[in-house]
Amino acid sequence: MKLTKKGFTLVELLVVIGILGILMGALFPAITSAMIKANMSACSMRGRNLFVAITSANTEREAAGLGSVWPRTQAAEAGAAGGDKDISENGYSSAYMYFNDLFDVKDMNKPEEWSPFVTGVDLTCLSGAGVAPVAAGSELVANNVGWCVGANVQDELEDIVPILVSRNINCGELLKEYASGRDKVGLGKAGGSQYNTPFGNKGYVIIRKGGGVISMTAKYSTTDVIYNKQVFKMPEASEEYQAFTYLTPDSTQSPK
Secondary structure, X not given: OOOOOOOOOHHHHHHHHHHHHHHHHHHHHHHHHHHHHHHHXXXXXXXXHHHHHHHHHHHHHHHOOOOOOOOOOOOXXXXXXXXXXXXXXXXXXXXXXXXXXXXXXXXXXXXXXXXOOOOOOOHHHHOEOOEOOOOOOOOOXXXXXXXXXXXXXXXXXXXXXXXXXXOOEOXXXXXXXXXXXXXXXXEOHHHOOOOOOOOOOOEEXXXXXXXXXXXXXXXXXEHHHHOOOOOEEOOOOOOOOOOOEEEOOOOEEOOO
């Protein structure tokens, strides 16, 4: 008895390929959504760790009579002893300049001289989800910074105010005060941000001054969610501090 081998016909192959294409098309949105949420969760953890490191540094410095390491936009006068200004006395016009000082990036390759202002975190907390990490031995630049950071932070600032913000948020649509309403806050370049990464117009992450973390999809990028419907007003500028603003990776952007 003679056996004959029979393979797939061209039509059968095309049908199988078509079915696979339909299945992939149906699953792609779910896969993309899951990936974004996973990246948002990881970004939330990195942001929370950075916040804790800065808060811990401030607690330690307060006991020593030193100022906060949250950035300011206008340099303070040097102390009576003169010399180099402390990070609490420097003025910054961008987040990348601030983080260069916070992590003492210029001395990272000199173990005997390296003296960051925070411990327990490293430069990886600034990148991820499409934000390029700084290359070994290279200077930290704006492209390596995934956060916008609040500047001129006063004790009177309400705990609900976002103080670390994923850079895809349009900080110019965040608020100086909130009483009521549900205004949309833009995300990604389509929403007025300079940056599309880390999450484009799909979601955002913020760390509030009180330490609360919020990681939400674009549907909830509204002022009532961001401020939890809590009434607040930013403190006025004073002789010691300028008005609260945000340092984006390469510039400043004031809330409206």
